[in-house]
Amino acid sequence: MEISFYLILGARIRKNRSIDTHDQATYVLANLTRALVISVEYRLVPEHPFPAALDDCTSVAYELFQNAINYRIDANRIVLAGDSAGGNLALVTTQSLLRDGFTPRTICLLYPALQFFDFTLPSYRDYLPRNILGIINENNFLSAMSELSERKVKVTRDIMFNNHTSARDKRRLRPLLDADQYLTISLPFDINQEGNQNLIPHLEFLVSPRISPLLVPDDELIQLPPVLLFTAEFDILRDEGRRKINKRSRDEEI
Incomplete structure (x- = not known):
């Protein structure tokens, strides 16, 4: 079974966000793709500062890859996705998985937060x-x-x-x-x-690359699985998304 591992919007920085806020969106995603969608209700700030959310997401991801047979899913067909801060978590989690030999089929990033280094973009x-x-x-x-x-x-x-x-x-x-x-x-x-x-x-x-996944050498980004990335014109996160495309497009399709 194909599985979509969805990380929700902005929960790093807004304590009133939860998987409930994206229930309709993930339902539509599951219905259209005919895939099992897992939403991770990770710990939120301010009660749980960095890296609590990341630790929760990587824990779930590793469980799925390491024990896929127990969940009757195909580890070769796992997609990680998320929007805004969730896109950040999806990419950082993917980078961690790759270092340990686990490769998602695709990652889908919707207007993701990719760096906290340059706010003069x-x-x-x-x-x-x-x-x-x-x-x-x-x-x-x-x-x-x-x-x-x-x-x-x-x-x-x-x-x-x-x-x-x-x-x-x-x-x-x-x-x-x-x-x-x-x-x-x-x-x-x-x-x-x-x-x-x-x-x-x-x-x-x-x-740190654990919260700013764009701040890694180009050869690390090139090793990522296929990426579906959406940016929005009127969005503070637009330009770092463009930088992501620029790094990848020289060698691979994005």
Whole structure:
């Protein structure tokens, strides 16, 4: 039996999200694909900071791959999918599975969050201040970043200028994102900017591949199974999705 392993929207940062909010969508998905759909009700912030949600998702994924026969499913036909923060979890979980020799058939990412390194990308600059989606504005974005951190540090607007990272991390990670190569308009990026020392120690986890899956060498992304990726034009996450496509399209179909 084909199985779709679906990780729901935004539950990393919104405690009022649950599998119930996506029950209708996953029902339609199961009906149209004639596949078994599993929604993971992973632990949410702020009660359970990073990496609780990821740990829950990887635990379920490994159980399915390692014991597929017990669930009467074909381990070669498992698809991981998710939207927004769920897309992030689907990709990070896939990267973990690949390192241990398990390969999903496909991953489906709907407007996924792929990096927490560069918040000066045009889509962030254009759409976050305008509150274009109605629920994501600068204030609740900063609150979400605070809730993700284990110590609930108060995150200031400095993060919007990438002051949450050290100069060392900027020099190390900038080539992995390299927005100048795929965006026609991007802000100058000062790789020698030291950042806010009140934020850096508490937010170092944001540039880990376990939460920023785009921040890995190209050869790791190329090893991914086929990817179905959707981005939205009026979305703060648009440009990191474009970067994902740019990295993959040179060698494989996406």
